[in-house]
Amino acid sequence: MDMYDFIQIALYLLLLVALVPLLGGYMARVFEGESFFGKPGFTALEKSIYRVARINNKVPMNWKEYTFSVMVFNAMGILFLFLIQVFQNDLPMNLEGLSGVSIPLAFNTAVSFVTNTNWQSYSGEITLSPLVQTLGLTVQNFVSAATGMAVLLVLIRGIRNKTTQEVGNFWEDLTRSVVYILLPLSLVFALFLVTQGVVQTFLPNLPIATLEGVHQVIPRGMIASQEAIKQLGTNGGGYFGINSCHPFENPTPLSNFAEMLAILLIPASLTYTFGKMTGNLRQGWVLFAAMFVMFVTGLAIMLYAEYSVNAFGATSLMEGKEMRFGITNSILWSSATTCASNGSVNAMISSLSPLSGMVSMLNMMLGEIIFGGVGAGLYGMLVFVILTVFISGLMVGRTPEFMGKKIEAFEIKMAIIAVLAPNFVILVFSAITVMYPPALTSLGNTGAHGFSEILYAFSSAAGNNGSAFAGLNANTDFFNWMLGTGILIGRFGVILPVLAISGSLSVKKKTPPSSGTLSTDNGLFVFLLIAVVITVGALTFFPALSLGPIIEHLQMLTGKTF
Amino acid sequence: MRTQFFIALKLFFSMTLLTGVIYPLVVTGIAQGFFAKEANGSLITKENVVIGSELIGQAFDTAIYFNSRPSASGYSSMPSGASNLSVTSEKLKRQIIERKSLFLMNNRLPQSVVVPSDMLFASGSGLDPHISVSAAKLQINRIATARHLTSDEGVQLTQCVDQMVESRQWFLLGEPRVNVLLLNLMIDNRFKSKK
Numbered sequence: 001m002d003m004y005d006f007i008q009i010a011l012y013l014l015l016l017v018a019l020v021p022l023l024g025g026y027m028a029r030v031f032e033g034e035s036f037f038g039k040p041g042f043t044a045l046e047k048s049i050y051r052v053a054r055i056n057n058k059v060p061m062n063w064k065e066y067t068f069s070v071m072v073f074n075a076m077g078i079l080f081l082f083l084i085q086v087f088q089n090d091l092p093m094n095l096e097g098l099s100g101v102s103i104p105l106a107f108n109t110a111v112s113f114v115t116n117t118n119w120q121s122y123s124g125e126i127t128l129s130p131l132v133q134t135l136g137l138t139v140q141n142f143v144s145a146a147t148g149m150a151v152l153l154v155l156i157r158g159i160r161n162k163t164t165q166e167v168g169n170f171w172e173d174l175t176r177s178v179v180y181i182l183l184p185l186s187l188v189f190a191l192f193l194v195t196q197g198v199v200q201t202f203l204p205n206l207p208i209a210t211l212e213g214v215h216q217v218i219p220r221g222m223i224a225s226q227e228a229i230k231q232l233g234t235n236g237g238g239y240f241g242i243n244s245c246h247p248f249e250n251p252t253p254l255s256n257f258a259e260m261l262a263i264l265l266i267p268a269s270l271t272y273t274f275g276k277m278t279g280n281l282r283q284g285w286v287l288f289a290a291m292f293v294m295f296v297t298g299l300a301i302m303l304y305a306e307y308s309v310n311a312f313g314a315t316s317l318m319e320g321k322e323m324r325f326g327i328t329n330s331i332l333w334s335s336a337t338t339c340a341s342n343g344s345v346n347a348m349i350s351s352l353s354p355l356s357g358m359v360s361m362l363n364m365m366l367g368e369i370i371f372g373g374v375g376a377g378l379y380g381m382l383v384f385v386i387l388t389v390f391i392s393g394l395m396v397g398r399t400p401e402f403m404g405k406k407i408e409a410f411e412i413k414m415a416i417i418a419v420l421a422p423n424f425v426i427l428v429f430s431a432i433t434v435m436y437p438p439a440l441t442s443l444g445n446t447g448a449h450g451f452s453e454i455l456y457a458f459s460s461a462a463g464n465n466g467s468a469f470a471g472l473n474a475n476t477d478f479f480n481w482m483l484g485t486g487i488l489i490g491r492f493g494v495i496l497p498v499l500a501i502s503g504s505l506s507v508k509k510k511t512p513p514s515s516g517t518l519s520t521d522n523g524l525f526v527f528l529l530i531a532v533v534i535t536v537g538a539l540t541f542f543p544a545l546s547l548g549p550i551i552e553h554l555q556m557l558t559g560k561t562f
Numbered sequence: 563m564r565t566q567f568f569i570a571l572k573l574f575f576s577m578t579l580l581t582g583v584i585y586p587l588v589v590t591g592i593a594q595g596f597f598a599k600e601a602n603g604s605l606i607t608k609e610n611v612v613i614g615s616e617l618i619g620q621a622f623d624t625a626i627y628f629n630s631r632p633s634a635s636g637y638s639s640m641p642s643g644a645s646n647l648s649v650t651s652e653k654l655k656r657q658i659i660e661r662k663s664l665f666l667m668n669n670r671l672p673q674s675v676v677v678p679s680d681m682l683f684a685s686g687s688g689l690d691p692h693i694s695v696s697a698a699k700l701q702i703n704r705i706a707t708a709r710h711l712t713s714d715e716g717v718q719l720t721q722c723v724d725q726m727v728e729s730r731q732w733f734l735l736g737e738p739r740v741n742v743l744l745l746n747l748m749i750d751n752r753f754k755s756k757k
Contacts, residue, residue, distance in 0.1 A: 007734060049580070053572035068563075072570045080574070123641035139582040143574075171573055178577065183585060190589045191597075197617050200586075200593040200601045205640075208612050210620040211746055212627070217640050218603050218615050224593065225586040241641045245686035247617035248603070253736025311649060311683075312658045315676060319654065319683035320644045323631065323692035326737035330686075348686045350646040357648075449648040471646035552650055561652040 001307055005328040012257070012332060013296070016264055020288065023265060024272025030180040031153060031173070031277065046179045053171070060166035063503025066154055067496065069170040070147060074114055077143065081110040081136045085128070093131035095204045101127065104480035111484045113137055115491035116144035116235060116373050118343055118466040119483060121475040123241025125219050137237060138226045142186075145233030145266075146177035148375030151495050152270065155379050156277050158502030159403050162510050167502055181266070182233060189262060190228035197251035200224040223248055231262035234373040236343030236466045244333075244346040245322055256325055256333070256346060263336045263344070264295075267371040270378045278403060282521040287381055290529045291339075294370045298359045299335040305355035306331050310556055320348025331356065338363035341373035343466025350444070350453065350469035354556055357469070358549035361456050364463035365426060366537040367419065373464060379498045381529075386415045386501070388525070388532045389518060398518050404510040411504060414497035421493025422462035423540050425486040429458045430544065432482070439478050444471020447562035448555065452548035457483060462490035608747070619691040620743050625668070625708035627746045628693070628701050631680050632661055635688035642688035658682050669704045692739035698723050709753055722748050 029036050050057055061069065085101035088094055101109070105121055112119040113136070124133060150173035157167045194200050199220050206218040223239045227249050230236060236243075244250040250259055268288065275284020306327055311317035321330045330347035337344055338360040349360050363370055369381040385402060390412055393400035400407035433439045433454050443450040453472040460467055461483045468474070474483060519525065593601035604616045614620055621637040622630050630637065634645040647654035665677050678697040680690075702723060706716040726745045729738050 004730065004734065011734070049573070049576050052576050053569055055569055055573065065566075069566055069570065072567055073574065076570055076574050080578075123643075125639070126641050134586050135578060135582040138586060139578045142581040143577055171569060174573070174577075178581065183581065187585065187589065191592055194589075194593040194597045194601050197600045197604050199603050200590050201603070202590065203602060206603065206605070206612065208614055210637075211613055211743065211750070212620065212622060212624060214621060214637075216614070216618070216620060216637065218605070218612075218618060219639050220603055222586045222590060224601075225589040228589075229581075242643055242687050242689075245644070246642065247615075247619075247687060247689055247691060251604075251617050253731040257735050309649060311679070312655055314658065314679040314682050316679045317649065317683070318679040318685075319647065319649075320686045321683070322686050322690050323680050323694060323739045324690075324736050329736065346686070348644045348646050351644065351648060353649060444646050445648050445651055447650055449650055469646065470644070471648075552648065556649050561650050561655050 001303065001328065008257070008328060009299075009332060012260065015261060016268055019261075019265060020269045020272050024269035024284070025276060027181055027269060027273040028276035030176055031273070042180050042184075046175055049175050049179070055171045057169050057172035057175070059169060061169055062165040063154065063158075063167050063499050063506065066167055066170050067499045070151065070495065070499070073143075073170070073174070074147065077114040077140055078110045081113060081140060082106050084132055084136050085109060088129045088132050091129070091131055094129040096129070098127065098129055104477045105475060108480040108484040111487050112466065113140040113235070113237060114144055115464050115487050116148055116233070116341070116376065117461065117464040117487045117491070118230070118235045118237030119461055119468070119487065120237055120241065120466070121480055121483070124238065125240050130221050133226060133239060134222055138229060141226065141229040141233050141235040141237070142178050142182050143174065145182055145229075145235065145374040146174045148373050149177040149181075149270070150174050150375070151498060152274075152375035152379045154502045155382055155498055156274060158505035159405060160278050161506040163507055165503070165507060167506055182229060185232050186225070186228040189232060189258070190224040192258065193224045193227055193255055196255035197247070198224040198227055198255065199248045219248065227259075228262075230344060231259045231342070232266060234263065234267060234340050234342045236337065238344060244344045245348070250346055253324055253329070256329055259344075260329070260333050260336055263333075263340050263342045264371050266374045267340050267377045270375065274378060280403065280521060283403065286521050286526055287378065287385070290526045291370050291381065293526065294366075294530060294533070295335065295339050298339070298363055298370070299332065302331050302335050302356040302359045303328070305353045305359075309353035310559070317351075317353060320351030322346065334360055335363070337467060338465060339370040339372070341368040341376060341463055341465045343460065345467055348470060349456075349467055350471050354549045354553040357452060357456070358545055358553075360467070361452070361459050361545070361549065362537065362541065364459040364465045365423075365541045366533055367422060368463040368465060369533065376464065376494070380418070380494060383415045383418045383494070383498065383501075384533050385520065385529060386411055387419070387536075388529045389520060391532060392518055392528050396518065398516050401511065401517055402520060404512065405505045405508050406511060411501050414501045414504075418494045418497040419536060422490040425462035425489050426455070426458045427540070427544060429482055429486050430455050433458070436478070439476075442473040442476055442479060444473065445562070448548055448552040449562070452552065455544055455548050458486055461486035464491050606743070606747070614743055616741060616744055617691055619689045622742060622746060625704060628698055628705065628740075628742050630742045631690050631693055632657075632682075632684040633688040633690070634684045637689060639689060644686045644688060645684050669700055671700065675700070691741050691743060692728075693742055695727050695738050695740055698740045698745065705749070711753065715753060718752065719749060722752060
């Protein structure tokens with residue numbers, strides 16, 4: 001590593017920290033309905049949507065009504081996306097004459113995009129028509145992120161409410177997230193990406209003869225508009241199979257830097273929104289600090305591993321990496337994308353050094369709470385906060401409380417379900433897969449790395465990340481069904497308990513802090529929170545990791561190959 | 563329940579209209595209006611025929627051109643791809659040994675020369691348009707010989723490479739690199755008769 005590497009990393013981290021209060025403060029204003037410059041324009045758009053859909057956004061919902069609305073809206077999204085894929089050959093804008101998508105793949109893709117996972121078993125450029133890409137996938141990129149924010153808002157209201165059942169209106173939360181936040185950010189970002197060379201056109205693919213006279217196809221489409229929301233909404237599903245390695249998704253070092261920043265921008269800023277909306281900014285920064293410390297630690301380990309790898313005697317390990325990004329930017333991206341449940345890639349994670357691959361996997365296994373998905377990361381982290389106040393309450397004999405709300409048996413039960421559901425998917429589904437011989441024909445590498453491919457796939461599905469050790473051919477009926485199911489459990493196995501916790505907290509009294517209250521907005525709590533997250537993650541996954549990346553690292557050191 | 567269902571349906575289609583139709587159309591409109599070249603793929607034409615995109619790498623295997631990085635998909639873009647091989651892969655190990663000796667042999671370099679790692683490892687996209695500066699410089703002698711250049715022209719060739727080095731964006735971001743297609747077009751232009 002040289003000076004430039006350190007400066008780029010420092011600049012990235014500094015900009016992130018600087019943008020958190022700006023965007024976080026703006027989002028708080030949006031959700032509180034406060035005024036700000038330029039608001040009337042947005043409000044007109046918001047109101048027109050309510051008129052078209054005949055929504056009365058002033059009617060508050062209790063948590064059960066809210067949950068029902070979330071589920072109906074998501075179910076509708078899955079059904080619609082499924083149908084337009086299966087029948088894409090009968091629909092317009094099928095420029096390349098592609099056939100309908102098979103049922104298992106359409107199920108997997110529909111579930112994957114509606115849940116903000118954006119796992120892709122296919123390569124977009126040869127599987128999906130521009131109609132499906134924009135009318136189907138781009139839409140879900142927006143509303144799946146908005147769903148995450150909505151669920152977070154319910155939890156915030158649950159925490160600050162005093163003995164009321166009202167947790168907000170899902171239609172309003174969803175609409176505002178899209179209209180005021182995701183859409184304007186994406187519009188600006190998409191146009192910026194075009195200036196760097198990301199394609200945005202109605203023109204079809206262009207077949208050419210290269211300088212040496214070889215046939216090549218210049219792939220085209222409405223890429224920038226999808227790329228922008230893909231990064232901002234922690235979606236990660238690329239227009240191309242090869243994602244942000246592709247020069248038309250990520251053409252320059254500057255586009256790369258901006259796209260990396262976009263990965264963490266909203267999830268990180270939401271910690272500030274949380275602080276603002278609960279009236280305790282310190283608490284927001286404490287949550288940010290816990291995430292930041294884990295992010296930087298993981299990043300440091302990955303950089304160390306990547307720069308000290310034994311790459312068959314070559315000066316550096318450039319397999320699966322782009323020349324314009326180099327090692328440092330590839331690692332920074334890989335770290336951010338796995339922390340944030342984004343899942344886009346600018347280098348092939350499968351070809352990283354074994355320990356870098358392990359940290360990427362662990363980032364997802366910890367529950368996608370190091371910044372995590374839009375909304376999803378923070379509500380996931382708050383589940384760990386509940387566990388932490390409970391565990392530390394047990395240790396020091398204090399009543400578990402968080403921001404004036406007593407944490408009781410129901411909340412703990414729900415928190416445990418939310419932690420166990422994705423972990424169950426990762427370990428049990430991986431175990432089933434390795435015992436099912438036909439599935440193993442999908443492996444792209446043998447030895448320990450082959451096991452890592454499977455473990456990574458289910459970690460990615462359960463954490464709603466969507467990145468892959470892409471040597472694995474996941475476009476088989478078995479993997480499409482298994483991963484699709486895992487994605488559903490990983491998403492709604494967390495959303496449902498979180499909504500239940502919110503409903504339960506909402507009806508509780510606010511108890512003023514007493515001498516017996518464990519303070520949750522100081523440095524000690526940052527430490528306790530990280531300790532609980534790491535302990536749960538390590539205890540659950542160390543055995544599995546030692547069969548995959550850890551053993552592979554040792555084999556690499558001895559020069560063993562498979 | 564029924565009303566919730568219909569609200570969901572109507573909101574879903576409003577959102578589809580807003581984010582799936584209006585949003586991409588607005589972006590496309592502005593992009594085509596102000597940045598048409600970039601938005602249509604940064605195409606390069608030679609004698610009025612499109613011969614590629616400056617962002618999409620092409621395979622260059624002949625001796626008279628600067629060679630591109632190895633690509634797992636052979637610079638095909640439908641779809642493009644990476645090897646996804648790991649550092650404990652026997653296949654990757656063999657590829658590295660083979661590419662190393664091939665690079666040294668083609669460029670008539672002694673065994674002691676360190677081959678830049680971008681020429682040993684395949685890229686992520688399979689369409690990487692760039693190679694490292696050192697990878698370009700190590701190929702200069704071979705190209706000069708293959709094109710029967712005089713020693714004066716050889717110096718010019720080196721100048722071409724220096725001219726085409728893209729430094730870090732904003733003096734800071736990314737890595738210094740050379741765009742292979744643009745460089746090859748330049749030398750084709752400069753040394754027309756000697757192809």
